[in-house]
Amino acid sequence: MANSKYEYVKSFELPDNLLPSTWIIVRIDGRGFRKFSEAHEFEKPNDENALMLMNSCAISLLDDFPDIVFAYGVSDEYSFVFKKSSQIYKRRASKILSTCVSLFSSTYVMKWAEFFPNKPLKYAPSFDGRVVLYPTVAHVHDYLSWRQVDCHINNQYNTCLWTLVKSGKTNEEAQKFLKGTQKQEKNEILFQQFGINYNTLPPMFRKGSCVFREEVHEISKSKKVKKKVVVDHCDIICPGDMHFWNEHPYILS
Ligand code: ATP
Ligand code: ATP
Ligand code: MG
Ligand code: MG
Ligand code: MG
Ligand code: MG
Incomplete structure (x- = not known):
């Protein structure tokens, strides 16, 4: 209760408000998911249901936090971009990070059976998280490009590795x-030895997943533009492919 002689301990709490007018990016990552994926017999290198469960959790975060304007996920990680002007929790870093991580983790557990109806969850999964601030849209583009390039490099390597192991x-x-093999060599190994055309593998594996609000124009009575949270596996590497950002200028505006 207020005004006790003990209340002074509160003053030991340090402010951790994030700089105003900067893009807040929260990235969460599964803790020990190499082991978790083995314990739950994830398909290698890409378990589709596990990725769809991650995507579903990300959708829940966008549904719950209107200030998250974009999310990008690959493997056991997800990045959440908050709008520059967000005032959520007075921009207190620990509040923002801890609620994102805990909501994601609890949603993962809640939705597990929806994606793995025949696999009991053997133990409680956990996620780590960090918050990083970026001053400009160009930095946000570069951040997301960095993650998608990482997705590409890892997926190409893992696809080759697991194809060789399965053979x-x-x-x-x-x-x-x-x-020491180069990008083109890896694609050639896949194609010449195994008849796999890397570019025809599922886009979710090759490009990761983007979650955002798509504008839905309703022709009916009101001319109001509605937005719906969607998942897509688009190219977001800049400046290589600006198509997505040109089509969705409102996301980072
Ligand atoms: P840390 O706690 O340091 O993050 P980690 O074991 O989670 O350790 P990561 O670098 O995050 O290591 O890698 C995640 C691992 O989880 C990958 O190596 C991959 O084996 C596994 N994994 C995650 N998602 C999937 C998936 N959808 N399908 C198959 N394996 C997956
Ligand atoms: P915030 O998100 O700011 O923390 P809050 O609604 O969680 O908002 P708290 O100050 O944390 O507010 O208070 C927690 C509230 O949860 C209490 O007011 C109480 O009504 C309820 N609550 C928590 N635990 C119990 C419990 N064991 N039994 C009954 N009510 C509880
Ligand atoms: Mg990690
Ligand atoms: Mg991990
Ligand atoms: Mg990871
Ligand atoms: Mg509370």
């Missing part, structure tokens, strides 16, 4: 085989 090589042999 009979040990993990060590496959790793040795791939050491």
Whole structure:
């Protein structure tokens, strides 16, 4: 209760308000998901249901926090971009980060059975998180490009590795085989030895997942523009492909 002699301890709490007028990006990442994915027999290198569960949790965050304007996910990680002017929790970093991480984690557990109806959850998954501030839209573009390039490099490597492993090589042999190979060489190994055209693999695996509000123009009575949270697997690497950002100027405006 207020006004006790103990109340002075509150003054030990330090302010952690984030700089105003900057883009807030929260990135969460599954803790020990290599082990978690093995314990729950995720398909390698990409378990589609596990990715869809991650996407569903991200949708829940956009539904709950209107200030999140964009999210990008790959593997066991998700990045959430808050609008520059957000005043959520008076921009207190620990409040923003802890609510994102805990809402994501609890939603992951709640929705588990929806995506894995025949697999009991063996133990409680957890996620770590960090907050980073970016001063300009160009930085946000570069941040998201960085994550999508990472997705591409890792997925290409993992697709090769697991194809080799599934063909009979040990993990060590496959790793040795791939050491020092270039991007084009990896695609050629896949195509020539296994008949796999990398570019025709599912876009969710190759490009990761983008979650954002799509404008829905209703022709009916009111001319109001409604927005719906959607998941897409688009190219967001800048300046290479500005198509997505040109089509959705309102997201980072
Ligand atoms: P840390 O706690 O440091 O993040 P980690 O084991 O989670 O450790 P990461 O670098 O985050 O390591 O890698 C996540 C791992 O989770 C990947 O190596 C991959 O094996 C596994 N993983 C995550 N999502 C999937 C998925 N959808 N399908 C298959 N494996 C996945
Ligand atoms: P905030 O998000 O700011 O924390 P809050 O609604 O959680 O908002 P608190 O000051 O944290 O507000 O108060 C927690 C509230 O939760 C209490 O007012 C109480 O009504 C309710 N509550 C928590 N635990 C119990 C419990 N065991 N039994 C009954 N009510 C509870
Ligand atoms: Mg980590
Ligand atoms: Mg992880
Ligand atoms: Mg990770
Ligand atoms: Mg409370």
